[in-house]
Amino acid sequence: MIESPVPFPKAVLFDFDGVLVDTEWAIYQSWERVFRAHGHALPLDCFNQCLGSGYTHWNPADHLESLTGKTYDWETINAERQKRIHADLAHSGLMTGALELLNWCRKQALPLAVASSSSHRWVDGWLEKLGIRDRFVSVLCRDDGLPVKPDPALYVESARRLSLPPADCLVIEDSENGTTAAHRAGIPVIAVPNRITECANFELATCRVSSLHKVLELLQHSPLAR
Structure with a gap:
């Protein structure tokens, strides 16, 4: 036994x-696409900082802005991310x-x-x-x-x-x-x-x-x- x-x-x-x-793979991929579009990688060990905390203790959006020195239209970006997440998870169980x-x-x-x-x-x-x-x-x-x-x-x-x-x-x-x-x-x-x-x-x-x-x-x- x-x-x-x-x-x-x-x-x-x-x-x-x-x-x-x-759900987390689709969420990660949505952020990874955003980072890649702006010329940066998003390693998994870095992304793990936010998992389980709802972006309260580490926020990918803040991290990308710190990397690029730019600000972004997060309302538009996040709306598009949500569409992709829901599409990617449409058949999940x-x-x-x-x-x-x-x-x-x-x-x-x-x-x-x-x-x-x-x-x-x-x-x-x-x-x-x-x-x-x-x-x-x-x-x-x-x-x-x-x-x-x-x-x-x-x-x-x-x-x-x-x-x-x-x-x-x-x-x-x-x-x-x-x-x-x-x-x-x-x-x-x-x-x-x-x-x-x-x-x-x-x-x-x-x-x-x-x-x-x-x-x-x-x-x-x-x-x-x-």
Whole structure:
């Protein structure tokens, strides 16, 4: 039997982008095209600074202006980026292994929540589109008025809404900012990097695995799993 490195949780808290849906590649590509059009590269290790934080702690737009010494019509540029992002994601579904993990958690009667630095319009729109909004007891986003990751507030409040101590929950994350937020909240966190975040630093994670299938495997082998 494989011994799970995380205790069996009383609830599971999910990040959204890059964990439940592979949105981050399309978002990165939209920015990479903008940078390339203005003669600059956007390395993944640089872009990772904003993942999980909603551009609060590092903004690609500010970075490009610092590189070029110019200002840009971001309202027009961002409107075009959003069109490309939505087109690129038009046929996207859940991340591989996500549905199996959600179904297993439901069989275990584990309450679920989403804590995201993205907007409710974005997150709730996806959850409704994918038919999984009713799986989550709580969905917290940046427009709920809490500091975004790496601040722990979103995760602390998610645990409070579930009437659980943070240490009794488990976070599933894909970004360094999100992993830091969970760690600061005192919640065990499994990092599941994707093609955007695989270069990030996950030293604060309880453990790092390669997929949501691996997360499910760890939970299934936890001593209290039914």
